[in-house]
Amino acid sequence: AVNGASASSIQIDTATRSISGSVKCKLFCGSTAGGGTTIYFYAVFGQPFTAHSTWSGTALTPGDTSGQGAASGAYGAFDTTKNRTVLVRGSISYVIVANAKLNLETDLPDSIATPAGFNGIVSADSTTWNLWLSRIEVTGGTTQELESFYSAMYHALLFPSTCSDVNGQYM
Numbered sequence: 665a666v667n668g669a670s671a672s673s674i675q676i677d678t679a680t681r682s683i684s685g686s687v688k689c690k691l692f693c694g695s696t697a698g699g700g701t702t703i704y705f706y707a708v709f710g711q712p713f714t715a716h717s718t719w720s721g722t723a724l725t726p727g728d729t730s731g732q733g734a735a736s737g738a739y740g741a742f743d744t745t746k747n748r749t750v751l752v753r754g755s756i757s758y759v760i761v762a763n764a765k766l767n768l769e770t771d772l773p774d775s776i777a778t779p780a781g782f783n784g785i786v787s788a789d790s791t792t793w794n795l796w797l798s799r800i801e802v803t804g805g806t807t808q809e810l811e812s813f814y815s816a817m818y819h820a821l822l823f824p825s826t827c828s829d830v831n832g833q834y835m
Contacts, residue, residue: 704756718736
């Protein structure tokens, strides 16, 4: 959390190749220092973990599958000798980890968790971006000004964003 966290939790499930958890962020989305917003996440990896660990605060616990505290996290290692690409799909929810998992399964199903599926998403996104770019014509300005313009346009197109879960729940 950019502005700090007051609580977090992390869980590794080696059977499902997933990492999930939550972080209670300070000063996020209009929250105040006394409140905070909790963001839940769920991520699935395309290869099994060959090693994993969690940490809580400054304490690293090799081989552990859970952690919690003001700052906690996890890492996973993978055997990339045969396949150097490790695909990961991730999703968030403002309600609960189960909704983050449901969002992932709905929006990014297992069927696209392949290099071909990933390349298809990249291609579709490129097509969408080019459709937006074809609506405008920009001339003049320095290279830096053009980069600034296109960066601002990109950020403007990121929002509005849907913050409810696929099941309709919202924080």
